[in-house]
Each structure stands twice: as structure tokens, then as C-alpha cells.
Amino acid sequence: MFSQVQLRYFVTVSEEGQITRAARRLHIAQPALSQALAQLEAELDIVLFERHPRGVTLTPAGEAFLVKARAALAAEAETVQVALSLRRAANATIAVGFIGPPPAISTPDLFAAFAESNPEARISYQDLPFPRGSTSAWLADVDVAVCHRPSVEEGLGAQPVRVEPRAAVVHRGHPLAQRPELDVVDVLDETFVGYHPEVQPEWAGFHSLDDHRGGPPGSLTDDAAQTSLQMLGIMSSPHAITTVPYADAKLAVQVLPDILAIPLRDAAPAVVSLVWRRDTSNPLIDDLVAAAKRLAPGGDEL
Amino acid sequence: MNFKRGHLLYFVTVADEGQITRAARKLNLAQPALSQAIAQLESDLGFKLLERHARGVTLTRAGEAFLVNARAAVFAWSDAAATAQSMARVRRGTIEFGFVGVPPGLDSPELLELFSRAYPEIDVCYRELPFPSAMTSSWLGEVDMAVCHRPPLESDVWAHVLRTEPRVILAPRRHPLAKQPEASLADVLDETFIGFHPAVEPAWAGFWSLDDHRGAPPRRVTADRAANPHEVLAALAVRRAITTVPASVAGLIPDLLPGVVAIPLRDADPATIVLVGHEDRANPLVETLLMFARSLGGAGEATASPGAAGEPADAP
Numbered sequence: 001m002f003s004q005v006q007l008r009y010f011v012t013v014s015e016e017g018q019i020t021r022a023a024r025r026l027h028i029a030q031p032a033l034s035q036a037l038a039q040l041e042a043e044l045d046i047v048l049f050e051r052h053p054r055g056v057t058l059t060p061a062g063e064a065f066l067v068k069a070r071a072a073l074a075a076e077a078e079t080v081q082v083a084l085s086l087r088r089a090a091n092a093t094i095a096v097g098f099i100g101p102p103p104a105i106s107t108p109d110l111f112a113a114f115a116e117s118n119p120e121a122r123i124s125y126q127d128l129p130f131p132r133g134s135t136s137a138w139l140a141d142v143d144v145a146v147c148h149r150p151s152v153e154e155g156l157g158a159q160p161v162r163v164e165p166r167a168a169v170v171h172r173g174h175p176l177a178q179r180p181e182l183d184v185v186d187v188l189d190e191t192f193v194g195y196h197p198e199v200q201p202e203w204a205g206f207h208s209l210d211d212h213r214g215g216p217p218g219s220l221t222d223d224a225a226q227t228s229l230q231m232l233g234i235m236s237s238p239h240a241i242t243t244v245p246y247a248d249a250k251l252a253v254q255v256l257p258d259i260l261a262i263p264l265r266d267a268a269p270a271v272v273s274l275v276w277r278r279d280t281s282n283p284l285i286d287d288l289v290a291a292a293k294r295l296a297p298g299g300d301e302l
Numbered sequence: 303m304n305f306k307r308g309h310l311l312y313f314v315t316v317a318d319e320g321q322i323t324r325a326a327r328k329l330n331l332a333q334p335a336l337s338q339a340i341a342q343l344e345s346d347l348g349f350k351l352l353e354r355h356a357r358g359v360t361l362t363r364a365g366e367a368f369l370v371n372a373r374a375a376v377f378a379w380s381d382a383a384a385t386a387q388s389m390a391r392v393r394r395g396t397i398e399f400g401f402v403g404v405p406p407g408l409d410s411p412e413l414l415e416l417f418s419r420a421y422p423e424i425d426v427c428y429r430e431l432p433f434p435s436a437m438t439s440s441w442l443g444e445v446d447m448a449v450c451h452r453p454p455l456e457s458d459v460w461a462h463v464l465r466t467e468p469r470v471i472l473a474p475r476r477h478p479l480a481k482q483p484e485a486s487l488a489d490v491l492d493e494t495f496i497g498f499h500p501a502v503e504p505a506w507a508g509f510w511s512l513d514d515h516r517g518a519p520p521r522r523v524t525a526d527r528a529a530n531p532h533e534v535l536a537a538l539a540v541r542r543a544i545t546t547v548p549a550s551v552a553g554l555i556p557d558l559l560p561g562v563v564a565i566p567l568r569d570a571d572p573a574t575i576v577l578v579g580h581e582d583r584a585n586p587l588v589e590t591l592l593m594f595a596r597s598l599g600g601a602g603e604a605t606a607s608p609g610a611a612g613e614p615a616d617a618p
Contacts, residue, residue, distance in 0.1 A: 072375075234457070
């Protein structure tokens with residue numbers, strides 16, 4: 001049978017439509033890729049691509065095989081992720097993803113309570129990019145994430161950890177920087193930081209107050225923010241603003257002396273939550289969620 | 303994380319069989335080699351999959367969780383390979399045509415005879431299949447299409463109804479029922495039925511022991527683990543138990559096995575004989591055969607209807 005590498009080559013070439021571009025993306029030499037494809041076609045006894053002077057296109061057989069090749073690669077990746085999660089469970093380890101400030105700083109009570117009730121458990125923290133695609137896929141490498149809630153689709157659990165006001169984050173040079181506090185109307189028409197187009201729209205929109213405006217801002221920067229570090233970099237220019245949970249804003253200010261966190265008096269609060277895939281069978285997730293419930297008895301699991 | 307893909311199939315087989323010995327036989331492996339491969343997989347993964355007992359193995363909690371993904375991965379890879387093989391057959395002009403039990407030349411002669419006359423350039427090769435198990439698409443993996451009593455129709459499987467047939471009881475000649483010229487459900491629901499292999503799709507297997515009329519499995523089944531029609535016939539020859547089959551099959555069996563009699567079942571719902579195939583394989587030869595079957599007319603289309611697997615879902 002074919003190998004994982006052969007399938008990856010085939011899928012990449014069909015995505016790029018050109019052997020040269022695909023070889024560049026795969027970091028291999030173009031003749032090596034051509035040869036690998038020819039070998040795959042010989043082994044399968046089907047023609048996958050029609051070769052043209054300017055690139056390649058899939059044959060009908062190639063189209064049918066592409067669907068299955070993608071499914072095979074995805075199933076294998078999923079199996080590896082599940083195995084890693086089960087291995088962590090066997091070693092009494094839980095992988096906690098976060099966006100922005102590390103949970104030990106942003107949510108110290110929760111993790112102290114968890115450590116107290118699970119003295120044997122080890123926690124590995126992992127910085128996550130902003131959620132894109134499905135939240136399940138975004139959670140692939142961790143057991144649970146703590147962050148402002150991403151879109152919660154079926155099969156996901158969410159437990160509020162804390163509810164807090166939002167703050168506008170602005171550069172000292174921004175016209176709004178003089179204000180001790182702000183109302184939503186003061187900032188709705190400002191230029192907001194642009195997010196990478198693949199970042200979940202509801203997640204990105206929350207930071208540009210789309211929930212109050214009922215739509216995206218009239219003016220966005222050309223940035224394509226994907227991570228909180230990148231966001232900090234963008235904020236060091238005086239043009240744009242964004243909004244984040246107030247605690248995150250206060251931490252950002254400590255890191256970057258050129259920016260200010262201004263309370264947004266009447267914005268709907270941010271709900272910082274634990275989010276996890278319900279099909280992940282790491283018992284420590286239940287323990288962490290139970291600790292969160294004890295600390296925030298008002299907030300129900302969704 | 304590094305494990306051998308082949309070991310996933312070994313693990314899934316052990317989980318399905320519940321015993322290393324039986325799984326080794328199914329995989330054509332020596333039992334120590336299989337035990338060693340599973341131990342290697344557990345060490346590569348870093349967690350235990352199986353608890354070993356004197357009489358077999360059971361899955362650990364982690365093993366249960368991993369089985370779901372291991373099965374999906376094994377299926378996805380073999381599905382990719384089978385799709386490639388199907389496409390290679392298209393180049394050669396052949397259709398791999400599956401059947402369960404009676405060869406299609408005996409129970410659906412008109413369709414295949416007329417097809418081979420209309421399309422002499424397409425070669426239909428017949429392949430005997432065991433009873434449907436797990437997902438229908440994975441059971442059909444190696445063939446392009448098949449004819450059989452309707453299996454569960456998941457969204458990745460199409461079905462075309464060829465006909466419906468009454469169900470008929472098969473019983474050994476010395477069975478008390480054997481003297482009756484015909485039987486009703488009331489006569490047979492409480493009988494002992496031939497047991498199926500646990501991996502056989504439960505709704506499909508249950509149909510032959512009349513679970514659809516009883517609303518539950520039979521009170522008594524034999525210790526058999528029949529996974530194909532031959533094993534059912536072998537069990538019928540030696541047991542004091544019965545099973546049911548479609549009428550076209552029942553007509554042939556007593557000639558083959560003089561110790562078995564066929565008794566018409568007056569009031570059972572009929573069996574639905576269908577052509578089934580892969581929804582997403584886009585095999586032009588299969589399309590041709592399906593169009594041909596449609597042009598001959600038949601009972602109609604049965605498409606996948608989630609939540610109502612096994613129920614008739616005939617569209618105009």
C-alpha cells in the first residue's frame with residue numbers, strides 16, 4: 001500500500017496545481033516529487049494527474065482518490081492526537097491551552113484549587129493561536145483551553161471560569177488615550193485591529209465590538225492577527241484599538257509600557273471559559289471542570 | 303508519536319474477536335506474533351489497551367477510547383486503497399461484484415445476463431462476501447457493488463431495490479416444524495435460532511431470526527458464530543434450530559442439503575433485495591450498471607435515511 005508521505009505529496013500537488021510550487025511547500029526537490037508521484041501512479045495503476053505545460057490537473061480517478069487520501073490523512077492525524085491525549089491521561093498529565101496571559105497568571109485560583117485536589121497531576125501549558133476553523137480541530141493538541149469563549153459547536157463542553165468587563169487597549173498616541181474610561185459609543189467607529197481571515201469571525205468580532213455594532217467595524221487595519229504576541233506587536237503602533245477582557249488588558253499594559261487599558265463602561269462582559277472536546281477521555285478534564293464549578297458556582301456548564 | 307499503521311488493524315481485530323487466539327486465526331498470524339505486536343503497539347502509544355484474562359481479553363478504558371479512532375483510521379486507509387483499486391479496474395473495464403450466499407447468476411440472472419449482452423466490453427467479476435458487519439461501506443470495501451438483502455444504508459452507501467421476496471424458514475428435517483407445509487410467525491418466534499457472529503451487523507442478522515417481528519432477539523440462539531451462509535447451513539445440518547432466508551435462496555437449499563427443509567412463512571414482512579454500492583467512489587462502470595438496472599425497472603430507489611436504517615425508504 002501507499003505511505004503517508006506519498007499521500008501527503010499527492011494532496012499537496014493537487015492543492016497547488018503545480019509540481020514546482022508543491023515541491024517548494026514540501027521542502028523537497030522538484031524532480032524527486034515528480035518521481036514520487038509517478039511511482040505512486042504506477043503502484044496504484046491509475047493516472048492521477050494530467051500534465052500540462054503550466055501545471056497539472058486531477059483526472060476523474062485522481063479526484064475520487066483525493067477525497068479518500070484526505071480522509072485517510074485526517075483519520076491518521078486524529079488517531080495520533082487521541083493517542084497523545086490518552087497517553088497524557090495515563091501519565092496523569094493534562095494539557096491546558098491558553099490565549100494571551102498564561103492561566104497561572106490569569107486564573108491562579110482555579111489552578112491552585114486543581115493542584116490541591118489533584119496533587120499527583122501534572123499540567124503542561126500550551127500557547128494557542130486565535131481559534132480558526134472548527135473549535136474541535138483548534139483544540140486538537142490540548143485537553144482543555146482557557147480563554148474567552150470561541151464558537152461552541154456540538155461535541156464541545158464549556159464551563160465559565162470568570163466573567164469580567166471588557167477594556168479597550170490603545171496606544172498612548174491614540175486620541176482616546178487621554179480618557180479615564182470609555183463608553184461603547186465612543187469607540188464603535190474607531191479603526192480596529194484586523195484579524196487573519198481564517199480566525200473565527202465571531203471570535204474576532206467580539207474583540208472589535210461587533211456584538212454591539214451588529215456588524216464588523218467600518219475601518220480595520222491591514223493586519224492579519226493570529227496570535228496574542230502578534231497582537232501586542234500590532235498594538236505598539238498608535239493607529240488601532242482592540243478590546244479584550246480587562247484582566248488581559250492589565251497584563252498587556254505591564255508588558256508594553258506604550259499602551260493603555262481603558263475600562264469600557266457599558267460593554268457586554270467577556271466570559272472566560274474552559275473549553276474542551278467531550279470525546280476526550282482524560283479524567284483530569286472532569287476534575288478541572290469540577291474545580292471551576294466550585295469556584296464559580298453561579299456559572300453553569302453549557 | 304510513532305506506531306505501525308498495520309498494528310491498528312491487529313488491535314481492532316483483537317477488540318472485535320475478544321480473544322487473541324481467534325484474532326490471530328482471522329489475521330493469519332501466529333498467536334505469539336500477534337501478542338507481541340499488540341504489546342509493541344501499547345509500548346509505542348504509552349498506555350495499555352487490553353486487560354488480559356484467562357479466557358480472553360477486554361479493553362481498558364483507554365483502549366475503548368482509542369478503538370473508535372483506530373477503527374476509523376483503519377477504515378479510511380483501506381477505503382483509500384480500495385478506491386484506488388476500483389479506479390484501476392475502471393481502466394481495465396471490470397466491475398467487482400459482491401454477493402452473499404447464492405451466486406447472483408442464480409438469484410438475479412436476468413439483470414446480469416442482459417447487462418453482459420448489452421455491455422460486452424464490461425467484465426463483471428463475482429466475489430463472495432461474508433455477512434454485512436460494521437459500517438456497510440467498509441463491508442463493501444473491496445467490491446464496487448453488491449447484491450444482497452438490504453444492509454443499513456449509511457450516507458456513504460446507495461441502494462437500488464431489485465425486488466422484495468417472502469421470507470422462508472429453513473429447518474433441519476428432524477425439527478418438529480419440518481412436517482408443516484407452512485408456518486406463521488406465532489409458530490416460530492419462540493424457537494431456537496442459529497447464532498450469528500457478534501461482528502455481524504445486528505439489525506441485519508436479527509432480520510433472519512425475525513427480531514423485526516419479535517421486537518427483540520430470540521430467547522434462545524445456538525452457540526454458533528455464523529459469519530457467512532455456509533456456516534449457517536453447516537449449523538442447520540447439526541442443530542435443532544432454525545433460521546429464515548429469502549424465498550429465492552430457500553428454493554435452492556433443499557437440493558444442496560437434503561437434511562434441510564424450506565417452510566414458507568405466511569405472515570412475515572418480506573425481504574428486500576437491493577443493489578448497493580459506494581456513494582462517493584464515482585465509478586463510471588458502476589454508474590452504467592446501475593442505470594441499466596433502473597432501465598429494467600424494479601421496486602425503486604432506496605436511499606440512505608439516517609436514523610431509519612433498515613426501514614424501507616423508497617422514493618418515487
